[in-house]
Amino acid sequence: MLQAPPAPPTGYRRVLAVPEFRVVFAAHALSLLGVVVTEIALSVLVYDLTGSPLMSALAFAVGFLPYLIGGTLLAGVADRYPARRVLVVCDLVCAGCVAAMVAPGTGIAVLLLLRCALAVVSPVFAGTRMATLADILGDGDLFVLGRSLLRIVSQSALLVGYGLGGLLLTVVSPRHALLITVGTFLTSAALLRLGTRRRPARASGGGALLADSLKGAGQVLANRRVRALLLLFWLPAMFSVAPEALAAPYAAELGAGSTGLGLLMCALPVGTIAGELYAGSRLRPTTRERIALPLVCCTLLPYLAYAGRPGLALSLALLALAGAGSAYTLGLDQWFVRDVPQELRGRAMTLLTAGLMTIQGVGMALAGVAAEFAGVRGAVVGAGALGTVCCALLAVEARRTAEAHRTAEARRTAGGTERRDGADHDVTGR
Numbered sequence: 001m002l003q004a005p006p007a008p009p010t011g012y013r014r015v016l017a018v019p020e021f022r023v024v025f026a027a028h029a030l031s032l033l034g035v036v037v038t039e040i041a042l043s044v045l046v047y048d049l050t051g052s053p054l055m056s057a058l059a060f061a062v063g064f065l066p067y068l069i070g071g072t073l074l075a076g077v078a079d080r081y082p083a084r085r086v087l088v089v090c091d092l093v094c095a096g097c098v099a100a101m102v103a104p105g106t107g108i109a110v111l112l113l114l115r116c117a118l119a120v121v122s123p124v125f126a127g128t129r130m131a132t133l134a135d136i137l138g139d140g141d142l143f144v145l146g147r148s149l150l151r152i153v154s155q156s157a158l159l160v161g162y163g164l165g166g167l168l169l170t171v172v173s174p175r176h177a178l179l180i181t182v183g184t185f186l187t188s189a190a191l192l193r194l195g196t197r198r199r200p201a202r203a204s205g206g207g208a209l210l211a212d213s214l215k216g217a218g219q220v221l222a223n224r225r226v227r228a229l230l231l232l233f234w235l236p237a238m239f240s241v242a243p244e245a246l247a248a249p250y251a252a253e254l255g256a257g258s259t260g261l262g263l264l265m266c267a268l269p270v271g272t273i274a275g276e277l278y279a280g281s282r283l284r285p286t287t288r289e290r291i292a293l294p295l296v297c298c299t300l301l302p303y304l305a306y307a308g309r310p311g312l313a314l315s316l317a318l319l320a321l322a323g324a325g326s327a328y329t330l331g332l333d334q335w336f337v338r339d340v341p342q343e344l345r346g347r348a349m350t351l352l353t354a355g356l357m358t359i360q361g362v363g364m365a366l367a368g369v370a371a372e373f374a375g376v377r378g379a380v381v382g383a384g385a386l387g388t389v390c391c392a393l394l395a396v397e398a399r400r401t402a403e404a405h406r407t408a409e410a411r412r413t414a415g416g417t418e419r420r421d422g423a424d425h426d427v428t429g430r
Contacts, residue, residue, distance in 0.1 A: 011145070011281035012149060012277075012280055012281055014142060015137065015142055015145045015149060016149075018142070020136050020195065020196055020197065021136055021146055023191050023192065023195030024129065024132065024136065025149060025153070026191055027087075027187075027188040027189075027192050027195075028150055030184045030185075030187050031185060031188040032153065032154060033164075033181075033184055034098070034181040034182075034188070035094075035122070036157050036158070036165060037164070037165040037168065037177060037178075037181045037184075038098055038181045039059075039165075040165035040169065041165065041169065041174040041177035041178050041181070042059050042101065042111065042115060042174070043059045044169055044174045045101075045111070045174035045175065045178070046108060048174065049108060055108065059112065059115060062112050062115050062116055066119035066120040067119050067120075067122060067354045067358050068354050068355070068357075068358040069120055070119065070121060070123045070354060071123035071124070071350050071351050071353060071354020071358075072213065072214070072217055073210055073213050073214070074120070074123075074209070074350075075123075075124070075213045075216055075347040075354075076203075076212040076213035077128070077209065077213075077346075077350075078124060078127045078128040078346025078347055078349070078350045079202040079203040079216070079343065079344065079345070080203055080209070080212065081201050082198055082200060082201055083128050083129075083132045083199055083201075084132075084192060084193065084197070084198050085198075086124065086128045087128055087132070087189075087192045087196075088189045088192050090121050090124060090125035090128070091125070091185045091186070091188045091189035091192065092186075092189050093121050094118055094121060094125075095182045095185035095189070097114045097115075097117045097121075098114075098118075098178050098181050098185065099179075099182050101114050101175075101178050102175050102178050102179055102182075122353075123350050123353045123354035124350055126349075126350070126353040127346055127348075127349040127351070127352070127353050127354075128346055128349075128350070129150075130352075130353070131345045132196070132199075133146045133147060133150075134337050135199055139337050139338055140285070140334075141334070143333065143334075143337050144280075144285065144334050144337075147333045148276050148279075148280045148329075148330055149280075151272075152273050152276055155269040155273050156269075156273065158269055159266055159269055159270070165177070168180070202342060202345065203344075216344060216347035217347065217351055219347075220348045220351055221351075223340075223341075225339050225402070225404070225405045226336075226339060226340055226348060228394065228397045228398045229335055229336050229398065232332055232394050232395075232398055233332060233352055233355075233356060234355050234356060234359045235387070235390050235391065235394060236296055236299060236300065236328075236391055237359060237360050237363070238360060238362060238363035238366075238387075239300055239303075239363060239383040239384070239386065239387030239390070240268070240299070240322065240326070240383075240387070241360050241363045241364050242303070242363065242364075242367040242370075242380050242383035243264070243268065243303070243306075243319055243322075243380050244264075244265060244268060245364035245367040245368060246367055246368070246376045246379060247265050248261055249371065249376050250377075254311065254312050254315075260312050264312075264315065264316065264319065267315075267319035267320050267323070268322065269323065270320055270323065271319060271320035271321060271322060271324040271325075271326075272323035272324070272326050273323075274320070274324055275323060275324030275325065275326055275327035276326070276329075276330065278324075279327035279330050280330060285334065288327075288330045288331045288334070289331040289334055290331075291331065292328045292331025292332055292335075293328075293395040293398060293399065294395075295325055295327060295328035296325075296328040296332075296391050297388065297391050297392045297395050298325055298388075299322055299325025299326060299328065300322060300325075300383070300384045300388045300391065301322075301384060301388055302318040302319070302322040302325075302384070303322060303380050303381060303383055303384025303385075303387075304384045304385060304388075305318050306318070306377045306380040306381050306384070307377065309377065335402070336349075339405060367380075367383060370382055370383070
């Protein structure tokens with residue numbers, strides 16, 4: 001009796017069945033864990049050296065602005081050099097920066113500069129890795145699921161990494177914790193060097209890097225379709241961080257204490273993970289694309305319920321629901337990798353990562369300013385209302401650009417067919 005062949009993998013298992021992706025996945029988890037633990041250990045180290053809560057908080061805050069600098073001025077690296085080399089060098093730079101933090105006698109200013117250096121490298125690493133995923137998995141559904149898995153790891157790292165980092169610091173000193181993260185970065189570099197293929201650069205390396213990066217960023221932003229997609233990634237994220245930025249004062253208003261604060265900080269990432277897992281494993285690619293724009297228009301609506309002064313349990317449910325709405329990003333990923341010209345793919349994805357991190361920092365700051373005038377609940381409600389309006393306008397623009405993009409592609413295809421037909425006729429005539 002013949003044995004039936006095993007069923008092919010489905011959903012996320014299809015992506016994990018690709019050996020090269022498993023290497024990238026493992027390296028991403030190690031590198032991200034290194035970043036998270038470094039942030040915690042450095043913050044504690046700075047506080048131990050200065051005794052200043054302000055300086056300790058600054059060790060976290062200085063990680064935002066350099067993302068914009070690195071993502072703009074160094075974006076050309078992602079396309080001008082082979083991706084594997086860029087990824088390995090970025091990990092080695094991160095390992096070197098953290099190792100320098102551990103050196104005896106390193107002053108506060110140097111520690112903060114090294115933290116900035118990590119943030120400058122991060123968008124180049126992330127953008128190059130995203131572009132490499134398209135090389136490994138193709139431009140179709142596998143790429144979308146691969147991106148989704150990496151995002152899930154990122155959200156999980158925020159939940160698990162801070163807890164592990166805090167636990168680690170009860171056992172070892174901040175400097176020893178930093179030494180451990182040097183090992184995670186080096187292991188990530190080794191995995192990428194030994195477990196991924198060498199692929200050629202996507203674009204030529206002529207001209208100065210700075211000029212080339214700025215030119216590439218200009219080309220990316222000049223494309224109306226790509227610009228609309230970038231804004232669809234960025235603006236919802238800017239408004240969605242308001243409850244996280246105001247979690248501490250909101251927990252105080254509710255009298256929820258530190259436990260309530262921890263739950264409020266976890267609710268949005270948990271909802272995000274659940275939404276991505278469901279959309280990635282249960283919905284077809286066409287369905288994910290079809291619901292992307294309606295979903296992006298609804299994802300911030302739960303924030304409006306803060307006007308009713310919800311308690312802790314209802315607030316957690318609202319945040320989880322808003323997080324689940326971020327499953328619209330799976331549809332955006334498909335459009336982004338399909339519509340960005342291949343020679344600009346690395347730069348576009350680096351710019352996407354840098355803008356996303358920067359605009360979340362801006363959103364946190366604006367939420368704090370709004371709360372000073374309208375209170376915590378008023379700020380969250382305002383973020384939900386204004387964000388929903390902005391998302392709706394962007395959804396209309398995205399639909400228009402999609403139609404224009406399809407029309408332009410159809411004309412190019414028709415033009416190419418006419419030229420081929422003309423050439424065939426010419427050959428036949430001769």
